[in-house]
Amino acid sequence: GQNIDQPTEMTATEGAIVQINCTYQTSGFNGLFWYQQHAGEAPTFLSYNVLDGLEEKGRFSSFLSRSKGYSYLLLKELQMKDSASYLCAVRDSNYQLIWGAGTKLIIKP
Amino acid sequence: ETGVTQTPRHLVMGMTNKKSLKCEQHLGHNAMYWYKQSAKKPLELMFVYNFKEQTENNSVPSRFSPECPNSSHLFLHLHTLQPEDSALYLCASSQDLAGEVGELFFGEGSRLTVL
Numbered sequence: 001g002q003n004i005d006q007p008t009e010m011t012a013t014e015g016a017i018v019q020i021n022c023t024y025q026t027s028g029f030n031g032l033f034w035y036q037q038h039a040g041e042a043p044t045f046l047s048y049n050v051l052d053g054l055e056e057k058g059r060f061s062s063f064l065s066r067s068k069g070y071s072y073l074l075l076k077e078l079q080m081k082d083s084a085s086y087l088c089a090v091r092d093s094n095y096q097l098i099w100g101a102g103t104k105l106i107i108k109p
Numbered sequence: 110e111t112g113v114t115q116t117p118r119h120l121v122m123g124m125t126n127k128k129s130l131k132c133e134q135h136l137g138h139n140a141m142y143w144y145k146q147s148a149k150k151p152l153e154l155m156f157v158y159n160f161k162e163q164t165e166n167n168s169v170p171s172r173f174s175p176e177c178p179n180s181s182h183l184f185l186h187l188h189t190l191q192p193e194d195s196a197l198y199l200c201a202s203s204q205d206l207a208g209e210v211g212e213l214f215f216g217e218g219s220r221l222t223v224l
Contacts, residue, residue, distance in 0.1 A: 042199070042217045042218065095211075099151040101149055101150055
């Protein structure tokens, strides 16, 4: 079967760095997505990786290793507004999105 | 504001009621989706429409009935639901089904409670 694993919850301190990991086993691979979802709001697109390596977007970076079936989302200089759930999703060989259950990130002052 | 609007935001219904969820996108996208989001579970894809044609029905019970009258509007008709159907129902759109990036744009969801 197809599976995406990510931690259920993480806690970090304002101003620090946090890394949210995502591992996947899917039927084929056509890209990996990270979305952010604040409580009671719509998920919003953060990043897309289809080739191995690091993609940087301001304070957020996303890394992919296709051979290891592994990605991480790196958040730097954490702010209180970064408290949210982070969803990892992989597009399989049929271009279907397979979703993880999300990681709830709690930022403490 | 994501360009995808869902109404109502909250809905409480009994098991014998009939209600509908509405989604409208103002992005000129060709594909629209219904997802179910339950606490601590992955998003569950329910239905996919591409150019108004249904391309995916992920073994969804017939008490959920989608309708896509045009590429900007999507409905989810609900009847004789069960308490376990209580969840957040998210609508999303994308430019097409398999674009280069193909990110989804989500609405804020309709929180459904079935009594």
